[in-house]
Amino acid sequence: MTVSVAAQNPPAPSTPVDFTRDIQPILQASCYECHGTKKTKAHLRLDSAAGIVKGGETGPIIVPGKSEQSLIVRRILGLDGDDRMPKDEDPLSAEQIALIRAWIDQGAKWPATEPAPTTA
Numbered sequence: 001m002t003v004s005v006a007a008q009n010p011p012a013p014s015t016p017v018d019f020t021r022d023i024q025p026i027l028q029a030s031c032y033e034c035h036g037t038k039k040t041k042a043h044l045r046l047d048s049a050a051g052i053v054k055g056g057e058t059g060p061i062i063v064p065g066k067s068e069q070s071l072i073v074r075r076i077l078g079l080d081g082d083d084r085m086p087k088d089e090d091p092l093s094a095e096q097i098a099l100i101r102a103w104i105d106q107g108a109k110w111p112a113t114e115p116a117p118t119t120a
Contacts, residue, residue: 017103020111026096030086049110064108067101076100 017023027046033039035046035056044061045051055061061072076092078084084091092100103109 017099017106018111019103019109022099023103026092026100030089030092030096034086062104062108065105067104070104073097073101073104 031046034041035044035051037045037047040056042056042058044056045054052062053060055071058071061070061075063069067073074080075082075085076097078091086092
């Protein structure tokens with residue numbers, strides 16, 4: 001039985017999610033070790049807007065406005081038969097997942113100091 005992404009998370013925050021304040025600390029604490037400057041497992045870097053938009057071996061990991069279709073959400077939930085991320089570490093909390101989903105659903109906006117690259 002397939003469980004939807006929506007069924008696995010608490011409601012998203014109703015306030016705007018800020019990448020620098022809310023999302024970057026989660027990625028830094030849980031993802032940069034394998035997807036940062038020192039390692040780029042699956043050719044994926046999560047330490048820059050360009051890296052996140054480019055994605056890894058399987059392509060883009062976010063679909064702005066559509067967290068349920070975003071690979072990063074599906075991987076942190078361990079859906080589709082893939083390993084749950086972060087691999088071999090504690091899973092992200094429901095609150096952290098809700099923040100990531102809300103950020104994506106709100107358009108995956110980037111800080112003004114680092115413009116969001118285009119996917120064209």
